[in-house]
Amino acid sequence: MDRPFPPYELDVTIRDFLFGSAAGHDNKLNDFLHRLGPVACGTLRTMIHNPFANGSMPGSWKMGDTIPIPKPGKDPCRPESYTPITLSVLLKLTEGMIRRRLSALLPHHPRQFGFTRSRSSSDVVTIVIGKITRGLNEFGIVKYERPGGGAPTRHAHRHRSLVVLIDFSTAFDTVDDGKLFGMLDRLRRLSPRTKRWLHNYLRGRYVRVCTREQHSRKQLTSAGAPQGSVPGPQLFLHCVDDLLRRLDNIYSAAAFMHADEQTLVASGADIHACAAGMQPALSLISTWAAEHNLKINVAKSEAALFYISLHTLSDGDMVDLHLGNGQIRIQSRSVRLLGTTIDRLLNFGTHAPTASKQTMPRR
Template sequence: MYVFYRKSSRYSQNKALLRVTNDILISSDTGNLNILILLDLTAAFDTINHSILLSRLQTIYNITGTALSWFTSYLTDRHQFIHIDNCKSDSALLTQGVPQGSVLGPLLFILYILPLGQIIRRHGLQFHCFADDIQLYLSTKTINPVTHSTLTNCISEIKSWLKLNYLQLNCNKTEIILIGPKTLTNANSSLTLSIDGTPVSFSSHLRNLGIIFNQTLSYEHHIKTPSHLRNIARLRPSLTPQSAEILIHAFVTSRLDYCNSLLYGSPSKLLNRLQYIQNSAARLLTHTSSRDHITPTMFFLSLSQSSSRLVDACVQALKVQHCPIQASTPEAAKACALPQTWTLSVGKVNL
């Protein structure tokens, strides 16, 4: 499975991560070990070659005539300068890159690197690209010399292709993690992967599109991150209710809600921790004592239980399963919605 995502309302980080975790969890359920590699590109949007991009728009995507002329006009003869107060720098001509912060920027980047998928498929790896965030993952029973050679050759070929296309792979910031049963991850945790002569050790956890993954996909490290409550509590006596609400939403509740559909099905211990953080935020905002019951406060703030928030998030993220699949539905969501037959063994009873 290979998917290119661009940043938009229909192609969100949540859907991209749901697809990756869905693939990994299905593989882990069969007892496989999953190797997840996050490639880091240096200033990816700033080094796109205009001639190569325009050539691909014409030859691969059959964009010609007025449309191609429009893209040529959009990309070429652009200038930039720095303006601070009353000081303005000289104007400089931009000979490469796509406009930062533009709607077309991520889309043009995806079109630019689309041929990269042929290299990854040839080596038998799965991958997802969300704008310039490239994820490779491989499912295997064990890491043997063949597996190691496959990964090394694939990344080496990727780096060569990127160099030919004026992109640079940052080996020092590329991260690798093993995900799967603890027996397999513990047995292989000391291994390293060489990327163009640079040894890269397997991480115990890493940040993937803002979500912290660990070797069991339990998200324990991610749920620990909303520790900003203590800092806000120190400032609370000096804050107005409106200011406190803004800070709590910015640093706490927004993190609890970000891609929270991934947390559905987590153990009660982790869900209780989520609820505790939410309760603490409500107490801090309303000056509610720890001795007082939190339910009236939650009702006053119109806050639902964390478990209900996760269910709502899952319904929104996976509603494609209950609706007709349309042409506009992302391919990754379609794949997750395909009916599958499961055989789970619990003791001596097959379900």
């Protein structure tokens, strides 16, 4: 990890940079990097390695210009409706070279699918649908009283599946740096020099907002993974991997994550059994979020019950799950998981027409 950066590492990282990207506060463009000669590349490689070897970073590289990009369909008058993109070409180049080394030293939990090579949101959707189907294919025996009396009849009864989608509010911006530092310090695979550089990288960062060629005053950031950075997602995933490891000890519910979006699946004979299996996982998540200063948006979190047979009276019961500082009501409804609408009968009657329109060629 501490060895000098060879020329091929710089070449491969520059090759990944796209032409035409916007410049940062230093007015450097990605196109500039693609046109560097051998001598300039050697000088740039030395500029990157020397601060890394000392466990430091130039102060000018910690200054980021943040350009707010409006989210589609959101109210433009609300600050949370914008995605901040921070631009700094030299810093992103340094991050890209170090990320390649960090990825081998920071393996992620097998049920984390965000920002991970050879994994995508489609994997989460496929696995969750498989878990739902497996639960619906389990059977129990239910006794029904005969209207005229006599011995009750016994019928096979399909189980139910419960899916909970948890929304963390601004998780990247509010992750506790102190907790993250503690986790990094406990990693024996990281050398003291690398840990020192990561501490320096996360501390003392300034941002300012740029819009319509106007700049705000710079502001010191006190928490969160660097927005728009290259290793920022890796560091964030390393933090939330701790949650997935804790959830490994709860066998009544299966948990999956795509970056900061969490999905849980539990199965049971009826809605009450599903809720009983899901609640321990939700209680653990609430405790973990409080420990790491992360807020759970209960209003945007969902709980959906999936079932096929209709002759179970308890399916209509009002059952609430405790999550964070609130409650979410279990309902039989469609849910939108990472861009895919999953309906109760799993026939994709709602999602298929929408996906078909999106893939139709424009004329």
